Amino acid sequence: MRQKKAKMISVLSVTALFAGVLAGCGGAAEKEETAGxxxxxxxxxxxxxxxxxxxxQDAVNQAKGVIEAFEAKYPNIQVEHETRPGGxxxxxxxxxxxxxxxxxxxxxxxxxxxxxxxNPEQNLVDxxxxxxxxxxxxxxxxxxxxxxxxxxxxxxxTMGGGWLYNKKVYSQLxxxxxxxxxxxxxxxxxxxxxxxTPVIGSFKDDWTTQIVVLADYYNVQAQTPKFADxxxxxxxxxxxxxxxxxxxxxxxxIGKKGYFNKDFLATTYDAGLKMIAEGKxxxxxxxxxxxxxxxxxxxxQIGDIGFFAQPxxxxxxxxxxxxxxxxxxxxxxxxxxxxxKKFVEFTSSIEGIEALTKMSKPSGPLLVKEAKLPDNVPQVxxxxxxxxxxxxxxxxxxFVSPIKGPSLAQITTEVGAGFKPAKEGAQLYDKDVxxxxxxxxLQGW
Amino acid sequence: MTTILKRTYSYxxxxxxxxxxxxxxxxxTLMSFFFSLTRWSLIEWKFIGLENFITFFEEPSLRIxxxxxxxxxxxTCVLKVVLGLLLGVFLTSKIRTKGYLRSVIFxxxxxxxxxxxxxxxxxxxxxxxxxxxxxxxxGIAGPDWLGNPDLALISVALVDVxxxxxxxxxxxxxxxxSIPEEYYEALQIDGGGALHKFWNIIVPLSRPATxxxxxxxxxxxxxxxxxxxxxxxxxxxxxxxLIASIIYKQYQGGFYxxxxxxxxxxxxxxTLLAFPLYMYLNRKxxxx
Numbered sequence: 001m002r003q004k005k006a007k008m009i010s011v012l013s014v015t016a017l018f019a020g021v022l023a024g025c026g027g028a029a030e031k032e033e034t035a036g037x038x039x040x041x042x043x044x045x046x047x048x049x050x051x052x053x054x055x056x057q058d059a060v061n062q063a064k065g066v067i068e069a070f071e072a073k074y075p076n077i078q079v080e081h082e083t084r085p086g087g088x089x090x091x092x093x094x095x096x097x098x099x100x101x102x103x104x105x106x107x108x109x110x111x112x113x114x115x116x117x118x119n120p121e122q123n124l125v126d127x128x129x130x131x132x133x134x135x136x137x138x139x140x141x142x143x144x145x146x147x148x149x150x151x152x153x154x155x156x157x158t159m160g161g162g163w164l165y166n167k168k169v170y171s172q173l174x175x176x177x178x179x180x181x182x183x184x185x186x187x188x189x190x191x192x193x194x195x196x197t198p199v200i201g202s203f204k205d206d207w208t209t210q211i212v213v214l215a216d217y218y219n220v221q222a223q224t225p226k227f228a229d230x231x232x233x234x235x236x237x238x239x240x241x242x243x244x245x246x247x248x249x250x251x252x253x254i255g256k257k258g259y260f261n262k263d264f265l266a267t268t269y270d271a272g273l274k275m276i277a278e279g280k281x282x283x284x285x286x287x288x289x290x291x292x293x294x295x296x297x298x299x300x301q302i303g304d305i306g307f308f309a310q311p312x313x314x315x316x317x318x319x320x321x322x323x324x325x326x327x328x329x330x331x332x333x334x335x336x337x338x339x340x341k342k343f344v345e346f347t348s349s350i351e352g353i354e355a356l357t358k359m360s361k362p363s364g365p366l367l368v369k370e371a372k373l374p375d376n377v378p379q380v381x382x383x384x385x386x387x388x389x390x391x392x393x394x395x396x397x398x399f400v401s402p403i404k405g406p407s408l409a410q411i412t413t414e415v416g417a418g419f420k421p422a423k424e425g426a427q428l429y430d431k432d433v434x435x436x437x438x439x440x441x442l443q444g445w
Numbered sequence: 446m447t448t449i450l451k452r453t454y455s456y457x458x459x460x461x462x463x464x465x466x467x468x469x470x471x472x473x474t475l476m477s478f479f480f481s482l483t484r485w486s487l488i489e490w491k492f493i494g495l496e497n498f499i500t501f502f503e504e505p506s507l508r509i510x511x512x513x514x515x516x517x518x519x520x521t522c523v524l525k526v527v528l529g530l531l532l533g534v535f536l537t538s539k540i541r542t543k544g545y546l547r548s549v550i551f552x553x554x555x556x557x558x559x560x561x562x563x564x565x566x567x568x569x570x571x572x573x574x575x576x577x578x579x580x581x582x583x584g585i586a587g588p589d590w591l592g593n594p595d596l597a598l599i600s601v602a603l604v605d606v607x608x609x610x611x612x613x614x615x616x617x618x619x620x621x622x623s624i625p626e627e628y629y630e631a632l633q634i635d636g637g638g639a640l641h642k643f644w645n646i647i648v649p650l651s652r653p654a655t656x657x658x659x660x661x662x663x664x665x666x667x668x669x670x671x672x673x674x675x676x677x678x679x680x681x682x683x684x685x686x687l688i689a690s691i692i693y694k695q696y697q698g699g700f701y702x703x704x705x706x707x708x709x710x711x712x713x714x715x716t717l718l719a720f721p722l723y724m725y726l727n728r729k730x731x732x733x
Contacts, residue, residue: 088697095699099487117699119486203592206680263572265592265681406698410506414682419594428505435500439484439700 048078049336049343050104052097054090055083058292058360059108062156065359070346077339087207088406091117098123103331105340108155111143111327112399117440118329120146125330125337127151132345137367143399144327152327153348157362157373159288160384161215161321161396162309167379169196169282170306177308179315181250188259191282199254200281201264201416202272209412211285212254212310216247218319218394219312228400234437234444239426246313248415248422248429255416265417277301285310287323288363291380295361307383309392319392320384324399325367364388402440405432481706490702497706506683506691514687514714517602517673518666524606525613525662526655532610533617533654534647547618551611558608562675565604566591569676591677594684601676601685605669613658620654621647656726663722667715688714 051067053059060083067079082104084090091114097103098118109115118124127133128150133141136154144152163184170176173194178184188198202208220227223243230236238244254260261267261281273290275281277298284290288307295302309320328347330340346352353371362373364384373381387393398404405411408429415425437445481497483490501507536547553561568575569590577587590600628646637645670689673679679686679694686694692707 088694091699092697096487119488122488203681206678263570263589263592265589266570266572266574406694407506410680410682413680417681419682419684431503431505435700435703436698438500439698439703441484 046076046078047336047339048080049106049334049339050080050082051343052082052084052094052104052107054086054108056086056293057296058289059083061292061359062356063108065355066347066352069351069355070343073346073351074339074342077342079343094118098331101333103333105331105334105336106343107329107331108326109152109329111140111152111324112396113402113404114398115144115151115327115329116146116402120149120151123332124151125332125334125341127153127330127341127344130341130345132348135350135369136348137369139395140324140367143324143395152329153344154367155325155328155347156353156356156360157325157366158364159323159325160307160309160364160387161211161287161323162285162307163215164276164284164286164288164290164380165306165308166276166279166282166304167306168304169279177306178311179318180311181313184311185253185257188254188257188283192259196279197261197275197281198259198283199261200267200272200275200284201255201260202267202269202284203265203413203417204267204271205269206409206413208269208272208286209251209416210408211287212251212416213247213408213412214396214398215285215287215310215321216250216312217397218309218321218392219317220244220247220397221394222312222317222319228397231397231433232401232403232437232442234434234442237426237430238433239423239430245422245426248412248426250310251412251416252418252422252425255418260416273297276305279304288380288384289323291363291378292360295378302378305378305380307380309387319394320387321396322364322393323396402442403433403437405429405436407432477705477708480702481709483702485702485705486699487701493702497703498710500703501695501706501710504691506679506686507688509683510686510688510691511714513598513685514667514669514689517598517605517669517687518663520599520602521605521609521666521669522659522662524602525610526658528606528610529613529617529658530648530651530655532614533621533651534643536614537618537621547614550614553608554611556608558671559675561604561608562672566676569600592681594681597677597681598685601673604676605666605672608672609662609665613662616654616657617651620651624650652729656729659726660719660723664715664719667718668711 051063053063060081063081067081070079071077084093094103094107094109095118103123109118126149128148130153132153133150140154141150144150165177169191173190175187175190178187191198220241220243224236224241227236227241227244231238236244238248261275267275272281272284272286273294274297276284276286277294278301291302291305294305309318311318328344330337330344334340347356348368350368350371353366353368357366357374361376361378362381364381365388366373411420411425411429411432414420415422420428434445480490482492482494484493484497485491504510532550536543536550540546569577571577571587571589571592574590576590580587588596591597624646628650629642632642632646668689669687670693673685673687673690674693677685679690688707688711692704692711695707696704
């Protein structure tokens with residue numbers, strides 16, 4: 001009797017398990033159907049599209065703002081928001097979801113080299129001939145282009161890569177914004193003498209260690225204008241190009257002279273933002289996308305933070321390395337491509353930009369023609385504008401070349417922390433890049 | 446016909462297990478052997494022969510990875526054996542709070558590895574962490590536990606031991622309790638002390654427990670990944686990279702074929718190291 005009972009239980013539990021598995025598979029599709037069918041509001045039925053963004057506070061805010069405004073304009077389209085982690089983990093997730101056919105209708109993702117790795121022809125909807133593309137600033141287009149086709153609308157603003165600095169510390173010590181690397185180092189020496197951390201290192205989040213190298217690209221391009229093409233074609237290397245090697249040397253120099261905070265290897269990005277806001281550190285090499293976070297967490301200090309481009313060796317060459325915004329992409333196998341296009345069109349319109357910038361202050365000039373920056377932009381954005389007005393900007397290398405080695409962050413950690421000399425770091429990075437170029441099947445490798 | 450049915454009758458009982466084994470172990474293993482020979486984007490693949498293996502062996506951080514993996518496996522294995530045995534002896538002795546202490550020592554095994562990693566990396570912060578602020582109060586300047594490339598791996602290994610020693614202790618407790626009482630009585634008659642008891646009875650007779658702990662923690666150490674990833678992500682730089690974390694990074698870079706090749710290599714390494722060790726330990730056990 002007891003045996004029979006046990007058998008019964010096991011049969012039941014196996015059935016339940018299978019039912020659960022099957023239900024799990026069908027769940028997503030079912031939900032969409034009911035969402036589509038349940039609220040027939042007058043004209044046509046409501047369609048729900050899904051949106052995937054990364055999970056930073058800022059991206060969530062942006063998505064919230066855009067979705068609210070969009071749903072108000074198109075009451076028949078609902079947008080469901082999902083988030084994913086950032087960094088390499090997020091890249092992986094996006095690629096896996098694309099590969100397994102489980103992507104959301106619209107997703108926000110990096111432009112440039114990371115987008116090239118998504119297999120655009122197979123996975124993304126071609127937006128080249130969409131009318132809204134005419135309103136998009138031309139400098140954005142090459143970064144979302146694959147074989148002469150455009151795959152994304154822009155999201156909001158550009159950002160600059162360079163040095164955030166604390167204006168209070170600068171005025172307190174009587175320093176002025178440096179135009180050359182030597183001047184910057186001289187400033188650092190004075191700051192160190194005053195007992196303040198000259199350069200904030202947040203190596204615990206190792207992606208932050210790349211900024212000094214990446215933000216130096218304006219200087220590289222100024223000296224060797226053909227570097228990006230030669231680098232992509234396997235004709236130029238970081239280690240053999242003096243201007244490019246210099247980027248690694250700059251990072252090495254900061255570490256060697258002891259300008260980082262004492263616990264830089266254990267400091268996180270968030271802790272770094274706190275240090276620059278409170279003036280415990282004078283400089284933080286960073287992208288200006290940090291601004292919304294600083295503004296949110298330290299609203300009283302945001303006015304103290306200024307920005308300058310990473311200086312080169314000559315005062316005549318002084319310009320800004322620019323990162324364009326993420327793109328809004330549409331998944332090719334989406335069942336609601338028309339509605340998804342409306343959503344991307346909206347985020348690429350002046351209306352959409354306004355909804356977005358209301359929730360999160362722009363970190364640089366906007367990417368839609370005739371969209372104006374709000375008057376109350378933070379000091380950092382004001383500091384960036386002269387570079388744009390005088391046309392002294394260059395896109396970061398990852399937007400003009402499809403290759404960016406995956407181990408750069410570890411290599412720059414080693415160079416910055418003084419485990420490895422700059423030259424060796426650059427050579428190691430060249431190897432890392434070679435591996436990726438081969439995987440991408442680029443010509444000449 | 447019926448004789449064949451009869452003769453194979455007993456094998457029918459193996460069928461469900463065999464199907465499960467084939468579906469969730471054999472097929473993926475064979476597939477991974479295949480995909481390790483391709484350039485693979487999860488949708489498309491292109492056969493490229495042994496190129497992935499060559500690339501993987503050329504990986505600059507691989508030498509550090511191999512060294513670290515071995516070092517990590519040996520450190521955690523040795524410490525778990527030694528501490529597990531000592532704790533096992535302690536917790537089978539006549540102390541009053543035995544039950545309570547047993548659960549205290551087993552508790553860390555139950556906590557999620559990621560949670561342990563995050564908690565310890567906070568405690569090991571060089572200026573604000575609990576460990577160094579406590580040391581500072583005693584007048585000792587603590588090191589940068591996870592930032593110093595020479596020390597970081599050992600710090601992680603120690604946390605691994607803290608987390609895993611409870612399991613080793615449980616195995617030892619079971620081993621020690623299964624030693625027949627007569628041996629102790631004989632020792633008492635011969636007039637042996639506590640040290641004799643430890644060296645001449647407990648250590649040799651809990652040999653099966655020792656072997657289990659060695660094999661389990663050594664293989665666990667070779668394949669270790671989650672704790673290192675939660676605490677250092679293989680950093681600073683490449684200094685705490687293990688084979689498993691190098692593989693994970695290839696996967697993150699989108700090099701799926703290459704990462705699979707790395708997994709095949711790890712599989713072979715673990716087999717080549719663990720299998721002879723297992724044979725060796727087993728033979729010793731039989732001789733006893």
